[in-house]
Amino acid sequence: MTGHMNHLVEADRIEGPENDAGYWGNSPLNKICNERRAIKFFCKQHQVEQSIVDKLILNSSLAPSAFNLQHWKVLQIKDTALRRQISEYSWHQPQISDASVLLVVLLDKFAWRRADRLKNNIPCDETRKKFESTLINIYEQNEKLGRDEAMRSSSMFSMLLMLNAHEQGLMSCPMTGCDFEGLQSLLKLGNEYEVCMLIALGKAAQENRVRERKRLNLSSIMQVM
């Protein structure tokens, strides 16, 4: 690595003491962040009502997104045969087959072309037309940026979904341990959508053991400039 990134690599190498016990506060959000863990073993029998899943998806769409384009789309996989196929493309991770709810969060690489969906947000025709031409200027010649922004926005949605789920008493596991190309064709995603991540939701099985939590210390992740 050359040039101006060197100082970040140096910072990454710093080994520090374990995080202080006082790392987390006691606010409701801190509690959720502290308790949320990515778990491997879900209770197979546990069921989640569809109305709760629907609410989780809606509440999580309060996540921020670039230009408020809301680049996420969610596939809820209920079909057992399809789950089995997804499992084959996901290293047979037990969460895929056992969790009460399996979601595939997609990113819409071309959400910027679908700004007309935001008609309700921007009722004024003239303002919306300006907005649409801004989007074309930014994204038409830069497909990578459109995809990157969609990935960022869908990841924000995914994080919020897991926090909301936790608040509803559901454990979760985000997963990208999968064959993305395999899933792309299995789920017939075409050229416009990609898998952002899979998210399993449910109750932890009795045999689930949560590992001790390890995080880098402040000096490894932050530099004041």
Ligand SMILES: Cc1cc2nc3c(=O)[nH]c(=O)nc-3n(C[C@H](O)[C@H](O)[C@H](O)COP(=O)(O)O)c2cc1C
């Ligand atoms: C993008 C992403 C992909 C992940 N993929 C997997 C996965 O395929 N399987 C799995 O068991 N955990 C997966 N995890 C969970 C991480 O291993 C876990 O978040 C990390 O070890 C920290 O633990 P914690 O979430 O319990 O704090 C993934 C997490 C993220 C953010």
